[in-house]
Amino acid sequence: MWTLPEPMLAAPVPDPVLPAGWAAEVKWDGWRALLSWDAGDLVLRSRQGTALAPAFPELCAGASQLPDATALDGEVVVWEDGRLAFERLQGRLQRRGAGAVRLAAEHPAHFVAFDLLRLAGTDTTGWTYRRRRAALEALFTENRLTAPWALCPSTTDPDTVREWLSSWTAVGLEGVVFKRLESTYEPVRGWRKHKVRATEDAVVGAYTGPAAAPRTLLLGRYDTAGRLRYVGRSTTLPQASGRSVAGFLTPAGDRHPWAGWSFSAGWGSRENLHVTLVVPELVVEVRVDVARDGAGRWRHPARWHRSRPDLSADGVPLFEHAPTG
Template sequence: MTWTLPEPMLTSPVPDPGLRPGWAAEPKWDGFRALVSVDSGQVVLRSRRGTEMAPAFPEVVAGAAQLPDATALDGELVVWEEGRLAFERLQDRLQRRGAGAARAAAEWPAHFVAFDLLRLSGTDTTLWPYRRRRAALESLFAARRLSAPWALCPSTTDPDTVREWLTWAAVGMEGLVYKRLDSTYQPSVRGWRKYKVRETTEAIVGAVTGPVTAPRSLLLGRYNERGRLQYTGRTTALTQATSSTVAGLLAPARPGHPWTGWSFAAGWGTRETLDVTLVDPELVVEVGVDVARDAAGRWRHPARLHRPRTDLSPTDVPFLRPPP
């Protein structure tokens, strides 16, 4: 009987980073979720959505020779650049093949951060409890002396360590994932929990989707140090009540708006563009954002609108700067 990679186990968000008894925590990496298997020399590297990524990451395929045959791992593909996780490099690498992929692997090598064991030397481990899978994963790394591109994701049941990990946002860690110690690996089930580190900050409304009188979402900007208003991200969909409140504070764009002629992507990594209406960039809003940034410092995930800040002017908003 042929063994096939299962669908990945999923997470559901929680508002509190506290570690509960009977659970373990792991850092949440800003990368591509990936499952890898090696079987009779054949390597499969699959994304969460089922995309085959092996041609784009030849160093991971070559590194599979370190694994025992008939073994499969769940984890995250990441690229480090100048001391931080560089998601934009991963995004770029996904499009490359052949010689281009090999050059990118030399310039921006990826690591596979393994956080779960799905199969070991022909034994399906998905029905093992997490604590047993974790122990076997650690033994695999130690016994095989696995080295790059393989990295072992940390895991802890110590609350003090969890609190320390929450300070890692500066390097691109998104937060934490929690796994019950006695839980099996359940494909497609949201049995794990995740906590994302978020911060509250300000931005300037430069455009909206939908009409100015009833905006559906806000396009946000910040000035750079040269005095140019740059796009930094978009909010999630506004509620009807919030839309009405914000609409009363917006004014149509005057001639010479700094975003005239610009187009805006509907989401990270998509070519679909938004239908937007420019507004006078005078309204400041307070938003909640996570730590995922691109190389320019823009927010990769939608921001959550907290409230308009009519007490602030655009000059009070922090400059847009790339991550440290």
């Protein structure tokens, strides 16, 4: 029986210039997802393996447009007022049944397809990107796919990439992804990504404040030995964000990697924080400067941006001990 492969990933690069022999695609501000449509059954899976189909009934309803035995890789997004509204995805994982149907009607999601994994029962992951892309475009054209399905733009023109990066950021362009034309689809970091927004991902290891609405988050990253290292604390969360985050935090026991630790309330302060340790699984996105102290921690508070329950902790960049900046 055919099953969805592990997703192919991208390594970050600072250079936005499209290399020769590569194609560029828009990096959307949404949730990465893989889907399979087979014998009337839709499997929709997040990058970390979470089953998403019950949370997106609009995608389930639209799957009948797809030909049988088809599998796609792409991004789940929500459009609102002419822009991508990532915040409309935040509560979807916790909704099922009537709640999911209501949110689907209020803020319907779309699936932006950027890769073809299976076609009419044929596994296409061994095809080159060039061939997969041509087949994906033909799939949309021949089946006249409409909402909730959308085709991600792809180009080999460097001028088009520059236009995307200069003109599309206002509507939710997160950056661009580069894919080598002759590459196959494999569960490795064989793609490259350039992000417009300067944010960082980290894992929540603890919080301050009430359980129903945490006030600040204590953040970590794993080192090469698999130890969760403390990298810094977030700024105060907006109340709505604190309440939203609370639903993804699970209190941890004595086996937490930070059990017995104390955390300072501020740089140079002798006061210790009262923290609640949580299972280190929720990924959040924060804005930070590049300065680190001698222990490799961020020198200044990490400015809260958003939670990323669609990501897994093992995809967060590793802890860097050597200070930068």
